[in-house]
Amino acid sequence: MRDILPVVVDGLWRQGAKNLAVRLVSAEGQPLPSWTPGAHIDLHLPCGLIRQYSLTGSPAERDRYLLCIARESQSRGGSRYIHDTLRPGQPLMISAPRNHFPLHEGGHVVLLAAGIGITPLLAMAHARAASGASFTLHYYVSRAQEAAFATEIARQLTGGICQIHCSDEGQSPRQRLAQDLGAPDADTRVYFCGPPGFMAGFAIPRGRSDGERNNCTAKRSSRPPRRRRRRRTEPSPSPSPPPGSAGLCRGTKPSPRCCRSMASRCRSPARWGSAAPA
Secondary structure (H helix, E strand, O other), rough: OOEEEEEEEEEEHHHHEEEEEEEEEEEOOOOOOOOOOOOOOOOOOOOOOOOEOOOOOOOOOOOEEEEEEEEOOOOOHHHHHHHHOOOOOOOEEEEOOOOOOOOOOOOEEEEEEHHHHHHHHHHHHHHHHHHOEEEEEEEEEEOOHHHOOHEEEHHOOOOOEEEEEHHOOOOOOHHHHHHHHHOOOOOOOEEEEEEEEHHHOOOOOOOOOEEEEEOOOEEEOOOOOOOOOOOOOOOOOOOOOOOOOOOOOOOOOHHHHHHHHHHHHOOOOOOOOOOOOO
16 A cells, blocks of 8 residues: 555535635545544645644545535644635545554444544444444534534434534533543443543543543544743853943843853852752
């Protein structure tokens, strides 16, 4: 299997107020590599960016890949380019599918999605429905107009219990999660995917975007905000000291470590002191 695959944008359409569905087909007219629910691809954009997006829809469709991308208000260029510039017929390069969020077979499955986190869980719901296995899907959105694949969920996923919860109707995750999650059950596996605020309601190992604990498997649908590291700056002495003064310039705060280093290089005996440990 090749690492990079040439594809063509076969279709673009709206899925909810802020989401854009993107259908990709092979540029060579060949079936695309098979994939399993929870898989994602690297999308190489003409603007030079590479972004990872979950595959969604039915894994049984080998002639196409379906993505759904939310327009991020703080986009670093990926979603903005896709929403504003991508056009049908445009050639792209993608990676072969990879899966770090696999669906385990057997038992009952509860799927909890928020926002664009519906994309990998919709594929899981399709797979469960196709095999006749039991599942429940809870999809949380701010308002009904923002739900992606709402018609598909209502009409095609009839083999399980599927519900869309709207925060503006008093059904936010904070109000619903305890009820929808239910009591712990050894035969039930829970999968959840959504933005960082939604994921904060679950016990996920710190520092990981994917985690597995107590029959719960999680994946964040977007990267957490990056913390900017503050640079430590040392005051520097003036280029020329004031006339008549000796030693360090006034207004500077010497670093004890720097002073000791300077003193250790002096050929003459030197002394230094510090009011606090360096």
